[in-house]
Each structure stands twice: as C-alpha cells, then as structure tokens.
Amino acid sequence: MKQITILVPDGQSTLSSVACIVGAYEVLMSANAYWKDVGRDEPFNIILAGVSKKAAFDNGLLTVKTQANIADISQTHLIIIPSLIRDFQEATKGNKLLRDWIAQQYQNGAELASMCTGTFMLASAGLLDGKNCATHWSAADTFRNLFPKVKLQPEKLITDENGIYTNGGGYSFLNLMIYLVEKYYDRQTAIYCSKIFQIEIDRQSQSAFTIFTGQKLHGDEMVQQAQAYIESQLHEKISVEDLSARFAVGRRNFDRRFIKATGNTPLEYTQRVKIESAKKALETTRKNINEVMYEVGYADIKAFREVFRKITGMSPLEYRAKYNKEAIV
Structure with a gap:
C-alpha cells in the first residue's frame, strides 16, 4: 500500500x-x-x-x-x-x-x-x-x-x-x-x-x-511616489509616458524599476488599483455600472468589462450580484 x-x-x-x-x-x-x-x-x-x-x-x-x-x-x-x-x-x-x-x-x-x-x-x-x-x-x-x-x-x-x-x-x-x-x-x-x-x-x-493593496515593501522611493500618484488619480486616465515624465525617468527604466518593485507593469498596477476601487463601489453602493466605470477613469464599457473580468474572473454585474445583495433588490 x-x-x-x-x-x-x-x-x-x-x-x-x-x-x-x-x-x-x-x-x-x-x-x-x-x-x-x-x-x-x-x-x-x-x-x-x-x-x-x-x-x-x-x-x-x-x-x-x-x-x-x-x-x-x-x-x-x-x-x-x-x-x-x-x-x-x-x-x-x-x-x-x-x-x-x-x-x-x-x-x-x-x-x-x-x-x-x-x-x-x-x-x-x-x-x-x-x-x-x-x-x-x-x-x-x-x-x-x-x-x-x-x-x-x-x-x-x-x-x-x-x-x-x-x-x-x-x-x-x-x-x-x-x-x-x-x-x-x-x-x-x-x-x-x-x-x-x-x-x-x-x-x-x-x-x-483578492483585495489588492499594492506591493509597498520594496524601498524604491520613486516607485512609491508613482504608486501614490496612481492611487490618488483614480478618476483620470493615466499614461505610462506621463508617469515616467512626471518623475523624470526614461520610459524603459521606469518600467523596469516599477516591475522589479511591484511585480506589475505600471499599466497592470493602474488597472488593479482602479478595479479594486470599482469592486468596493459595487460591493457597498447602488451605483450602476456606468457610474462606477466613470468614477475609476474608464469611458468605454467594453474595455472596463474586459479588464474587470481579467482581474476578478467575473463581469461587473456578476460581481455585484455575488457581493451586494441590497443592490440587486
């Protein structure tokens, strides 16, 4: 045996x-x-x-x-x-x-x-x-x-x-x-x-x-500042070019440092921060999908749904149905 x-x-x-x-x-x-x-x-x-x-x-x-x-x-x-x-x-x-x-x-x-x-x-x-x-x-x-x-x-x-x-x-x-x-x-x-x-x-x-909080234990001050900026601008559409320029770092070097520090590309990190905020809104408010989408800086419902599903494994409607019974009623 x-x-x-x-x-x-x-x-x-x-x-x-x-x-x-x-x-x-x-x-x-x-x-x-x-x-x-x-x-x-x-x-x-x-x-x-x-x-x-x-x-x-x-x-x-x-x-x-x-x-x-x-x-x-x-x-x-x-x-x-x-x-x-x-x-x-x-x-x-x-x-x-x-x-x-x-x-x-x-x-x-x-x-x-x-x-x-x-x-x-x-x-x-x-x-x-x-x-x-x-x-x-x-x-x-x-x-x-x-x-x-x-x-x-x-x-x-x-x-x-x-x-x-x-x-x-x-x-x-x-x-x-x-x-x-x-x-x-x-x-x-x-x-x-x-x-x-x-x-x-x-x-x-x-x-x-998953509750996304962002990797903050890395010790790279520039990346920490970039993370703080991303998290404070949820309603804005942020480009990686704008981010790297804001911190006076070349695009390629900015990407490399950001990935090394957080485990995500700047784009992935931005998406995760925005979707985490959207998840909270879907869990705790009666806002419709479009309202939530605009609040986190998306204007295209198809793009929002695709990113939301990629990160959570379900659509925004499915997520709200699972975690917000009051909104369904």
Missing part, C-alpha cells in the same frame, strides 16, 4: 494549520472508504507525522497527536504541508527539520502539496526556484520579497508542476484536496468527495477573493 503523509508542524503554526491537517485527513480517509465501498482495495495509508509525538496549537487550545516521526519514514508518495504562521522567517527557522526532510523525500521521488502559506516552507528549501506557485493573496508581497527566484502566480488557486502542488490559501485547501483525490484516486472519487463535503470541484482561481 502506498503512503500519504500529512505533516504536523511543531509550533510556528495556527488554528488554520489544524483545519488543513484535519480537513486533508478526513477527505483522504473518505476517498479510501469510497474505494472500499465499491469493492476496491484502499490504495493509500494516510498518516500524520511530525518531529514530536504531539503538537500544540493556539497556546495549547488544541493538540494533534502524530502517528509517526518523520525520522522513521524512509519513503512516502505524497507529503501534504499545512499553512504556517504569518511570521514566515520564524516559521522556516522553527520547522527546519521538517523542511530538510521534505527536500530529501522530494529528491527520493515523493510529490509535495502545500496549503496556503505552507508554500513558504517549500520555497525556503529551494524547491520552487524557477517554478510557478500559488499562496494566499495577502502573503504575495512578502513572498515575492523573500523568494524572487520563484514565479508566484497570485491569481491561481492551484498550481501543479514537477510533482509539486501549491494552493492559494484560506479554506480553499479543500479545493486542493479534491484536486489531489482526482490525481491519486480517480475522477469519480473526486466527484464523490466533492458532493459529500460540498466542495466546489474544478475551481482554479482565487482572483474574486
């Missing part, structure tokens, strides 16, 4: 870590039970493993007992890493034994799946250099600063590359679990687990949940 190992961090974790551990365990055990019910052998042994016999969470409010010590596991087929605390550098330091064991197992052929901020553990081990990955949208800026060699995809809910799966975060780890059930069991088992746990199947984006 093959083995799936769910890691239990010893500290440097939160109640979200517990949710990831328990949720992963329950979904996989249900997948095993489904196979047994249809007359097939259970394909995987599911175990919780760590560096101690039990781990405490939230100042001892909850404890999770492990079934094995990682030192005693010579081979496993899949390792699932739950979310970690927001002090990522501290989490990396505190979970060094787990990180090193994960790296060794990956070299030995194991696949890896990280949930939410568990991605930081994979990145700190150098396993994501040059690869695409996802993490919680609120951790994207910190992740880019710590791991510039990794190709972060902040809009993605799930990435799958070279035997490493990563997940956008929050309770969307359940979507990752359904994805893994389809990979490791089959489509029918994934559909069954989706229905039993009422988890949406085939969801691929976290764009609709």
